[in-house]
Amino acid sequence: MTMPCDDAGTSKVQRFEVFTGAGQRRDWPPEVKAAIIAESYSKQETVCAVARRHGLSPSQLFTWRRQLRKQMEARGVALPVAPTMAPAFVPAIIEEPPSIEPAPAKRPRKQARAKDSAVELEIDGVAVKIGRGADAGVIAAVIEALRATR
Incomplete structure (x- = not known):
């Protein structure tokens, strides 16, 4: 019979203990x-x-x-109780982002394009040219690298 709460085989065993012996009561001094x-x-x-x-x-x-x-x-004797600390929060410091002044508008330069490049990207003044026959994985990696630097 399976129960809805029966998770045999679906969860890992965290700890497994084996008790050995006759299982008799022990008398501790x-x-x-x-x-x-x-x-x-x-x-x-x-x-x-x-x-x-x-x-x-x-x-x-x-x-x-x-x-x-x-x-x-x-007997009227209380065991010492460790003081419990009140929960505390770490102070949050919020800094204003530095004001970024817009860069002066540059006239786009016309560059001589290489005849052998298949993909040309220009982002924030960085030009990347990927040649013909480049693997799609290489192109995706270049685009991801450019995104990560932004």
């Missing part, structure tokens, strides 16, 4: 638990990375952290 929880608060790695390195599921480590927080609050 309090000292080891405390060390793992402290390591997860060190901000040197993500909580998920710490959990994976110790063979835990990330949800288990998050549960331990929540239980510790509740125990500390019950």
Whole structure:
């Protein structure tokens, strides 16, 4: 039976984990638990990375952290909370484009045209002559190069 949400074979596997062992509950000594929880608060790695390195599921480590927080609050001790920074924006600087004075009108010069050129282009004072028999790809590349310099 296929479900509309079934994407088997259409998406790549991001990460694949294999859990080995009997699948029995593990009893973690309090000292080891405390060390793992402290390591997860060190901000040197993500909580998920710490959990994976110790063979835990990330949800288990998050549960331990929540239980510790509740125990500390019950005793009247609050865990330090890292200050959250308010979102900030990068200042935008808008500069006026330099005023371009129009170039004085030039009289078009009549140039002697080469008899062997098939295509002649003149853009912004740049003249390009492409000879007969040039490949269409070469002509397209020349035109693209002229567009890119504008």
